[in-house]
Amino acid sequence: MLLWQTSQTINFAQGEFVMLPAFFVLAAMKFGGLSFPLAILAGLALALLVLGLLFKRLVVDPIIRHGVLPLVISTVALAIFLKEGVKEFYAADAQAFPAAWATTNLALGPAVVSVQNLVIIAVAVAAVGLLQYFLGGTRTGRQMQATAQNPALARILGIPVERMILYTFLINAALVALASFLISPIYLAKFTNGETLGLVAFVAAIVGGFNQVRGAIVGGLLVGVIDNFVAAYWSSQYRAAIPLFLLIAVILFRPQGLLGRAEERTV
C-alpha cells in the first residue's frame, strides 16, 4: 500500500521496480558477502543507479520525445525484462527476506499489533513528511514542482529543468527501494511480486490524485482499507474488482483525484 508515483508518466514496470531492490540486497548478501545493513545500503545505491539514472537515460529519454504511448509500451516490455531477468539470473522461487527489526507482537488491550506493521507505518509517515517538506519547503523542491507542472515556463524562469527531472527519478527510485525493503520481509521476495504491487500502486495514485504526494498516501490507505474490508466481510472471490471499481468511479467523476486539485493550480 506504500507506493508513490512522483513522475508524471505512466510506468507499467512500477511494481517490478518495487520487486527489484529486495533482490539487489539478496544478491549483495549472497555474492558480495556483505552484512545485512551494508547490503541494504548497496541495494539502495543500486536502486538509485539502475531504477533512477539508467531508467531515465536509457529508457525514458530516448522515447519520451515520441509521445506517451511508446513509453507506456516500453515500460510493459521493461516489466517483462526485469521479471525474467530476476528469474533467470537469481531464482524462480520466492526468497525469504530478513527483517531489520523484531517480528514480535505488541498486545494493546484486546488488539494485537505487530511491530512490523508499526515500523512500516512509522517509516512511511516519516518518508511522506520528509517528501512534503522537501517539495514544499525547500527551494529545490519548489523548483521540481514547477518543472512538473510547466517545464517550458520553468526553463524560462531559469530552473535547471533537466536536473530537476533527474531528481524526480532519483526520488522515485529511493521510494521504491524503501517500499521494497519494508514489504519484502512480509511478502517475500519473488520475481512475480511486481504484477500485484504495480496495480495497487496505480489505483492508489489515481484515486488519491496523480499530482499530489499526500493524495497518493490517502489513496493508498483507502484502497488498502477497502480491499481488506471487502475481503474480510464480503466476498474474497471478487476482492480484486473492488479497488478497480473505486478507480473507475474516481476517474469518471473526479478525474483529478480525491485530494488533487484541478490542473490549473498555480505554485
Add this chain to the structure above:
Amino acid sequence: MKAEWIGAVAGGMLALCAASAQAQQTVNMPIVIELSGAGAVSGTNFRDGAVIAIDEINAKGGILGRRISAPQSDTQSNPGVSRAQVQKAIDGNPYVILGPVFSGSVKVNMVLAQQAEVPQFTGAEAADITQMGNDYIFRTSFGQQMSMPKIANYIRDRLKAKSVAILWVNNDFGKGGRDTFSKEMAARNIKVIADVSTESGQVDFAADVVKIKGANADAIFVYTNEEESARFLREARKQGVKAPLIGETTLLGQKVIELAGEAANGAKGHVGLTVDAPIPAVQAFRDKFQKRFNYLPDHNGIKGYTAVYAVKHATEKIGSFDRKLLAKTMKGLTIKPEQEPGILMEATWDAKGDIDRISFLAEVVDGKQKIVTILPKLGK
C-alpha cells in the same frame, strides 16, 4: 505501402521453418513442464529430478541399450502453451511424455497424448484427471481423492475437531482440493464454518486471516501453493491464530518452512511424498539433488525422478519399446525398491493410473519437518 507488403511476406517465409527429424539411436522422452510463470518452482523441481534419473540411467548404458534423450519445453504455466508444447513433443515421436505438473495444463494436453497413444507421466494432483477414462495418463503422486480422506481422518481422529475453516487458492489445484475436502468433511459430520478463497500469487493475507480467526474453528485447513502458504503462515502467526493449521505437502514442504521461518512451527498434516521421509533411499536422493542443483528438492523432485525409473522398469519388463504395451503394463504394476532402487519407495499403479504408496503424517518442529506416523499403502 510496398514496405508493408515486403514485411508481411518476409514474416510468412520465416514461418516456414520446420522441425527437424529425430535421431533413432536414442529413446525420446520429452519433458513438457512449467519452467516459468506460477508453476515455475514445481516444474523446475520435477525437471531436475527427472534429469538426475536420466543422467544416472544414461551413465549405465540407458534403457535396453538406448540412451534417453529428453528435450525440455516450457509450458509457461499456461494451458494453451502446454497444448502446443505437447503437440510438438508428439510430433517428435516420443516414447513417453514427462509432465506437466499443473492440473489445468494436463487436462488440456492429456487428450492429445491419448490420441497419439503416448503414455504421459504427470505430477498433477487434481482428482478428476484419472477419472476421465484416459488409458495413457499416469500419476507420480497421490491424487486429491486419495490424500483428502487421509487428512479428513486425521482431523477427525487425532484433532477431534468438530468444525474447520478452509483457506484455498482459487485455481484448479486449490479448488479441486477444496471441493474434495469439503465432501470428506461432510461425510464425517465436521462443519465447514469458513470458506476463504485466495488469489494465486496473493501477497497480503491480513484480511483472510481476520476472517479465519473470526470463524473460530477447531482446525484450519490450508490448501494453497507453497509461497502463498508461507505468507499465510507468517500473517497467521502475526495475528496470533491459535487453532491448529492443517495442510498437505504444500503447507509442510521444505520451501515453505524456509520462507515462513519460525511461523511454520506447529503446522501439521499429511504428506504424500517428502524428501524428509525416514527412508534412506529418499534421503540419499535428497542429498544427491542438493549437491547437483544447490537447492533442496520438494516432492516434485521425487515425482520427476521416480517417473523416469518407473518407465525404465516397466520397459525392461516388456523387453522392447512399445508405447501401447507400456501403458498396459503400467496398470496394476507394483515396483519395489529391491527390483528397481530408483523407485525409492514401493509404488503401485491401478487401472486408472492412480498411484499408491505409503505416506506420512508430519509436523513442523523447530523449523524441520518431522514425520510423526507412517501410513500404510491404501491397497493393503
Add this chain to the structure above:
Amino acid sequence: MRMPRNARAIAAAVAVALLVAAPFGLKPYGIYLLSLWAVMTIAAIGLNLTLGYAGQISLAQAAFVGIGAYTAALLTTQGWPLWSAFLLATGLCLVVGWLLGYPALRVQHHYLAFVTLSFATLVFLMLRNEEWLTKGVYGISGIPRPTLLGWSTKAPLDFYFFCLGVLALVSAAAWWLIRSPWGRAFTALRENPIRADSLGVDTRRYTLMAFAIGSALGGIAGVMYAPLVQFIEPTAFALNLSLNLLLMVMVGGSGYFLGPFLGAAVSVLLPEWLRFSEGLYLILYAMFVMILMAFCPSGLLGLAERLRKPSR
C-alpha cells in the same frame, strides 16, 4: 510512396500463396502455431482499429477474446453450430465494446487504459467465479471443431485453412472499413479530434464505433480460439494476453494495415526462432521492444518505411 497497383497485387498474391503452402511439410505443431498466429492476428487487427486508427489505449482486448471463446465453448459443447457462436459473440462484443467506449469519451490515455484494465479484470473474475456458467477454474474441455457444409475441420490442416479463411474475411472487412469514410473519420479522430469535430465528424459516435468494432473482432478471435485449443480456462484471458496483444500491435506498427499480421507473427513464432536462447527469449523480446520503441515507435513497418524513404 505508392506502389503500382499490379505490383501490390503480386505481393499480395505471393503472401497468400505462401500462407496456403506453408502448412504442407510442417508437422502438426507447426500448423498449430500458424493457426494460433491467424487467430491472434484477428484479435490484433481489432485492437489496431481502436489503438492505431482511433488512438485509444485499450487493455480489454483479452476480455473480448475471452467472451468470444466462452460463447463458442458454451454453445458448441451444447451442440449448437459454430456460426451461432460467431453471431452471438460478435453481437455481444459489439454492444459491450460500445458501452465500454463511453468512458473513453470522458477520459483519455492512461486513465482510459485503467478503465479498460478494470473491465478486463472484472471479466476475468466473472469467468472464474461464476461457476454455474463457466465451470470456473476447471475450464471447459472437449470443444468440438466445426463442420462446414460437410467439410470437417477436425484435422489440424483443415482447421488451419478454416482459420486462414476467417482471417481473410476479417482482413478484407478491415481493409474496406479503413478505406471507407468511417475509417478516414477514425484517423481524423486520432490526428486531431478538435479539427475532426469542427469538420462535422461526430467524434462521440466514431470513438464508440472504433471501440465496438475492435471489440467485436476480439470476440471473433475468441470464437476461433476455443475450437483451436479445444480447452479454455479463465487465466488464458487475463491481463497478460491484453498486454501481449498491445505489444503485437505496437511491434508490427500501429496504424498500419499489415502491422497486426507482422506483430502477431513475431509474438507467436518468436519463441521458436529464439529456441537457442532457451529461457532467455522473453528477455530478448523485451529488449527488442524497448529498443524498437526508442528508435522507431511506429513499429517494424514504420522502420521499413523509414529505411525506404532515403532511397527515394
